[in-house]
Amino acid sequence: MPFHDFRQFLDVMRQQGELVDINQPITLTDVGKALKHAYAKGRKATRFNKNGTEFPLVCGVYSSRKHALIAFETDEKNVTQKVLDGLNNPIKPKISNGGGAPCQEVVITDDIDIRRFPIPTYSPKDGGPYITPGIVVSKDPETGVPDIGHYRFLILDKDTVSFSAQPFHRFGKNLTKCQQMGVTPKAALIIGVDPILAYTCQVQVPDQTNDWEVAGGLRGAPVELTPCKTCDVEVPATSEVVIEFEVDMNNTVMEGPLGEYTGYYTPASLKPVAKITAITHRKQPIFQGLLTGKPVTENHILKQIPFEASFLRALKAQFPTVVDVSVRASAGVSFFVVIAMKPRFKGEPRQVILNAMSSNIRPKWTVIVEPDIDVHNSAEVEWAMAFRTQPQEDVIIVGDIPAGPSDPSIDDPKVARPMRTASAIGVDATRPFGKPFSEVADVPGWEDFEVPELDAWR
Ligand SMILES: Cc1cc2nc3c(=O)[nH]c(=O)nc-3n(C[C@H](O)[C@H](O)[C@H](O)COP(=O)(O)O)c2cc1C
Known part of the structure; x- marks a missing residue:
């Protein structure tokens, strides 16, 4: 059975000793240090219960291959095949008509203040507090095909953010199309979801693929979606937090720097400004953080299995x-x-x-x-x-x-x-095709050769 939501996944992580509650008070500018520490000490996920806001902050849920295998509910030997089977068997999402979705237990359209949530500044020279594990749900304005992908968001003030969308990623392409069509881009940023949705974001598929169907295939069950309140996209009904926004493509601001997945800061540059039009969330929502930077971080673990499986699939076709x-x-x-x-x-x-x-x-x-x-x-x-x-x-x-x-x-x-x-x-680095090459000097049969003292020692 796939995970119903983020909370259920966290319960399983805790049962398996992979999630640690941190009850010592922490400031949001020290979270990066604590996460570096956690990376060095076994890569456990951490839940910061006293972070100076009213909501807990969970980080490190994708910080190790072990966590990825818990998310995929499989082992190292079978994970690639499991992803390939999921890709070959997409499942359509179930879209409700709205109303009663857990992610809309609380709906805020007036007095929006994103700063109520625990949003760390991770590396000391970052341009400000960043939402790093958020998933943008957007649609191709021409075809209506939905896309999900991770994009970082810089907090500018209570209801204004900026973000980075590379032009060759689908949200970036959707924005360009909106601009060409003269349409205001509207989308949603979701935080705290079934981890398979996060891994689905990193699966490399053709642009007109409905990512919810891919996620359904990987989960082995449909994703349950609910319409947003102020924009025409659907989001997972059990998301912890949904931030709905519209983009002003003509208004830019310096976004960055940010300690990036290359292990270096990317310098600040001009990026679009987005206005938050609604925040909806579950009761007592669990917020999420993610430290990126010098490999290996959560960013790299998130990408590795989906990239490997989807790239293998694409190469094998040819x-x-x-x-x-x-x-x-x-x-x-x-x-x-x-x-x-x-x-x-x-x-x-x-x-x-x-x-x-x-x-x-x-x-x-x-x-x-x-x-x-x-x-x-x-x-x-x-x-x-x-x-x-x-x-x-x-x-x-x-x-x-x-x-x-x-x-x-x-x-x-x-x-x-x-x-x-x-x-x-x-x-x-293959040997020359069709030509003789030196013989590999192996010692065949060593696996079955018994050396009782060594075996007993092991
Ligand atoms: C944690 C994380 C943060 C990311 N942040 C960004 C970002 O800010 N901008 C961007 O263009 N790509 C970012 N990426 C890479 C894209 O999410 C990724 O390449 C994805 O495949 C894009 O999906 P899409 O083209 O379907 O939207 C990030 C990846 C991860 C794992």
């Missing part, structure tokens, strides 16, 4: 002998990918490299290995890169392609982000 994909959390997830395949003809690994580079993942580094290499094991990948490549023949560098967002090595404040390009590298 290259059926691709067997596994790893995206490296330690390298900011999408910047370094390793793909295992059995080449069917000379040059096929190069085609896979070029395909990866032109995908929405936009890796800076792509390494192709054969299926005998475990893509998730750095030592094996390095072994293949060391001995199965001749750099002059096996490396491709492509210049001037759309840049991975926020990469500090290409940051040029003078160039607007949509105009930024960079280079990417591919390494074919």
Whole structure:
């Protein structure tokens, strides 16, 4: 059975010893330090009960692979297949006609003050308090197809925020379309949901995909939605908090800096201003926080499993002998990918490299290995890169392609982000196709060879 809501997931996390209640008082500017501490001490999720506001703040719910497996209700061996099965079997959402949804137990349209909620300033040079785990629900203004995705929100004052939406992410594309059509963009930011919805945001699917159907597939049950009060989108009925807003595309403000998933601050730049039109929430809502920054953080864990599964699926459609994909959390997830395949003809690994580079993942580094290499094991990948490549023949560098967002090595404040390009590298670490190659010096049969003293010791 999928998790009904955020609360049920937190109960299971607590039962499994993965959620710790913090009752010592904490200021919202110290939450980042406490979370860094938690990352270093076993990556437990934390619930800050005394944070100076009337609502508890839960952080770290996506901070480890173990938490992700609890969310997906499976184990390491089966998780990719579970995600693939979900992607292959989408389930339509159930939309209620409104009324009675838990997320609208409290409806605020007058005297809106977002600052009542515990919203930390995470890294000392951040441009202000940020909502980092929020999920934007928006619609393509032309087709009405809904999208969900994580986008960060800077708090400017009680009912005004700014945000960052990269032009190649769907909310960014929806905003551009609204601007072209002369429509005011309206959307909702949801906080505190069934964790599968958060992982669904990171699944890479074509633009006209209804993300609720993807989420339904991954949950194995429909997502229950309810219409918002002041905008034409539907949100999960059991969300803890829903912030409805409209965007003034002609009004910009400096947004940032923010300690980012690259491990560096992204500088402040001009971004649109949004006005909050309503806040609705459950009774005694649980707010959520998320520290991003130098890998590995929650940001990276959130992306890893969905990126791996959806990228594997997309590659397999064209290259059926691709067997596994790893995206490296330690390298900011999408910047370094390793793909295992059995080449069917000379040059096929190069085609896979070029395909990866032109995908929405936009890796800076792509390494192709054969299926005998475990893509998730750095030592094996390095072994293949060391001995199965001749750099002059096996490396491709492509210049001037759309840049991975926020990469500090290409940051040029003078160039607007949509105009930024960079280079990417591919390494074919498969052995030369159809040619003899030295034999691997393994010691076959070692797994079954018994050494009683060693085994007893283990
Ligand atoms: C915690 C977190 C925060 C993110 N913040 C942003 C953001 O502020 N702006 C952005 O463009 N992408 C951000 N991303 C990346 C997008 O959410 C991600 O690429 C997603 O696939 C976009 O989905 P969409 O294109 O379906 O909207 C964030 C990702 C995570 C995990």
